[in-house]
Amino acid sequence: MVRSCAAKVTLAALALIYCVGCHRGERNEKLVFIVVPSEDNPFFKTEADAAAARAVALGYRVRVEAHDDDAYRQDNLVDAAIASNAAVLILDNAGADASIATVRRATKAGIAVFLIDREIEAQGIAKAQIISDNDQGARLVATEFAHALGEKGDYAELLGRESDTNAQVRTKGFHAVLDKLQGLKLVAAQSANWSQSEAFQKTETILQAHGEIAGIIAGNDTMALGAAAAVKSAGLTNIRIVGFDGSPDALDAIRAGTIQATALQPAVFISKLAIEEADEFLKTGSTGRPENQVIACDLVTRANVDDYRNFEKVR
Amino acid sequence: MSTTMQAVPRPRGAAGTLVRAVLILLRARAIVVLVALLVLFSSLAPEFLTANNLSILTKHVAITALLAIGMTFVILTGGIDLSVGSIAGLGGMVAGYLLTQGISLGGTIVYPPVAIVIVIAICVCMFVGVLNGWLVAKAGVAPFIATLGTLYIARGAALLISNGKTFPGLGGEASRGNTGFPAFGQSFILHIPSPVWMMAVLFVIAWVVAIKTPFGRHIYAVGGNDRAARLAGIRVPAVKIATYVISAFTAALVGLIIASQLEAAHPATGETFELNAIAAVVLGGTSLMGGRGSVTGSLIGAFVIGILTDGLVMLGVSEFWQMVIKGLVIVLAVGMDQAQIRLQAKLLPYLQAGR
Numbered sequence: 077m078v079r080s081c082a083a084k085v086t087l088a089a090l091a092l093i094y095c096v097g098c099h100r101g102e103r104n105e106k107l108v109f110i111v112v113p114s115e116d117n118p119f120f121k122t123e124a125d126a127a128a129a130r131a132v133a134l135g136y137r138v139r140v141e142a143h144d145d146d147a148y149r150q151d152n153l154v155d156a157a158i159a160s161n162a163a164v165l166i167l168d169n170a171g172a173d174a175s176i177a178t179v180r181r182a183t184k185a186g187i188a189v190f191l192i193d194r195e196i197e198a199q200g201i202a203k204a205q206i207i208s209d210n211d212q213g214a215r216l217v218a219t220e221f222a223h224a225l226g227e228k229g230d231y232a233e234l235l236g237r238e239s240d241t242n243a244q245v246r247t248k249g250f251h252a253v254l255d256k257l258q259g260l261k262l263v264a265a266q267s268a269n270w271s272q273s274e275a276f277q278k279t280e281t282i283l284q285a286h287g288e289i290a291g292i293i294a295g296n297d298t299m300a301l302g303a304a305a306a307v308k309s310a311g312l313t314n315i316r317i318v319g320f321d322g323s324p325d326a327l328d329a330i331r332a333g334t335i336q337a338t339a340l341q342p343a344v345f346i347s348k349l350a351i352e353e354a355d356e357f358l359k360t361g362s363t364g365r366p367e368n369q370v371i372a373c374d375l376v377t378r379a380n381v382d383d384y385r386n387f388e389k390v391r
Numbered sequence: 392m393s394t395t396m397q398a399v400p401r402p403r404g405a406a407g408t409l410v411r412a413v414l415i416l417l418r419a420r421a422i423v424v425l426v427a428l429l430v431l432f433s434s435l436a437p438e439f440l441t442a443n444n445l446s447i448l449t450k451h452v453a454i455t456a457l458l459a460i461g462m463t464f465v466i467l468t469g470g471i472d473l474s475v476g477s478i479a480g481l482g483g484m485v486a487g488y489l490l491t492q493g494i495s496l497g498g499t500i501v502y503p504p505v506a507i508v509i510v511i512a513i514c515v516c517m518f519v520g521v522l523n524g525w526l527v528a529k530a531g532v533a534p535f536i537a538t539l540g541t542l543y544i545a546r547g548a549a550l551l552i553s554n555g556k557t558f559p560g561l562g563g564e565a566s567r568g569n570t571g572f573p574a575f576g577q578s579f580i581l582h583i584p585s586p587v588w589m590m591a592v593l594f595v596i597a598w599v600v601a602i603k604t605p606f607g608r609h610i611y612a613v614g615g616n617d618r619a620a621r622l623a624g625i626r627v628p629a630v631k632i633a634t635y636v637i638s639a640f641t642a643a644l645v646g647l648i649i650a651s652q653l654e655a656a657h658p659a660t661g662e663t664f665e666l667n668a669i670a671a672v673v674l675g676g677t678s679l680m681g682g683r684g685s686v687t688g689s690l691i692g693a694f695v696i697g698i699l700t701d702g703l704v705m706l707g708v709s710e711f712w713q714m715v716i717k718g719l720v721i722v723l724a725v726g727m728d729q730a731q732i733r734l735q736a737k738l739l740p741y742l743q744a745g746r
Contacts, residue, residue: 152704171655
């Protein structure tokens, strides 16, 4: 009896679904599917919001999703984009290697894929790969770091997640500048996986072993903020800290003087550019630009901090 | 059944029917929820009920369902397996290593063919399952703790294999004779994705094992009353170890499917998968105390979770609301499970009088 009842309910429901399903008009606006690593991180949130706002302004429908740096979840979200007949996928991907097959599948399904913020290790699949210049930004911030330290003293480095290409590019950029200066000595280098709490703990440990360091250079702002908190809780004041990204929290910290400088990634500009190129591509069949596009970062210090807000130059 | 219904006196019969209807709804709640979700999503999202999307949807469901099928056996014995997500990650990494790095045999590097790679990866995972089972059944470690330990061990091992990096390009190379791995999780048979076939085949086998074989009855007996089962001559440790090995096997399949779909093996693959699998099993009405439940229920539970996840994504519901809604559905489902048990107990004399 349970079974027969359930079967009847199922049948009735299927009939209802059928009726609902067949009387449906197609909507005109094309769909832009935006997938970013997370929505609870200010950088990715801003990046997603900027892209969504520009797409809506150009008359598209928009969906925003987050893959949490999980390549499999990203794969499922791309499936959803395919099933929803998305015209464009704006993707900040979950891994340079692990995303290739996923991007290829989306492209095969007829979706124009635009990669922002992070590249993949493959050419000719995405319509464009627009990233900020991590190397140039790292050199900028490292030069400012060296300047703030008077080009002498011991320093520590906090690295990003080792599997992330950006972490590697940034540390290379840092050392291209810092290793040339005889007075500066790297005494500790630890990965804090981009995380504020991990940076706090690692910095506390580093300060135990090297209380005399003059500066800490961090691969991103969240780690720089974690380091600043650890320095403060240790009661130290003379340690210079620099970060990377230009997050609103870091700009506040620069205003307050707990962080010296950061390299601001033009995330809003990149998102808008990606949407505009996608629009161009849908209308003309070409973006009119090369696939790989690198956008320069800006150095933000106390002198110019008021010119920037939310990953964008406002003045 | 219909003859007994007619035999009931009329006034009592009407009330009895109502009571029965409520009980039936409660019993079939997973199906009711499933149907409600199907109706809801297909009326709200025009693309939901297309063949393309249903194919994608079942492919996603297969991942949770495979894990849930294995997990059902473990939970039926009164255990739990928290390590399945890590085991899936480990399985993918072993396959990734063998496909891209090969095995060093006496100085030369040998690249095993895809079939061997798959078998080795599954064997490594099943070894972790044996370890789980041994810890629980022989060493007397509580299942929660034992599999929490192997959760970390397997995840650490997966990270160690590549030093935290991803193995890309699992397509293999013709010169090494190891092409074809992507077909494992990406191919279609009769327009149906291969993971769905694996889910279907495994479900049928699991259903037959649970219902029709002595081993299946032993699993229920062990979960119902460990001591009684022991006294009845059932080899309780062997049964328990077997269930963990089955669970590890399904986890291995999941890890291989994902590595094959992504054509890359990432050591963090499968994090929190164990929670989805447990949720599916519980939604399907299996008791965490063991001894009560079914593989069919777990399959329906996996569909509920899969449809909920994909449907909410298609509707564009924010990620944060998705988490809240998923949690509510799980809590409500288990709450209804308890309500059913209480209602049944309360109405037992009445129902018996009705008969």
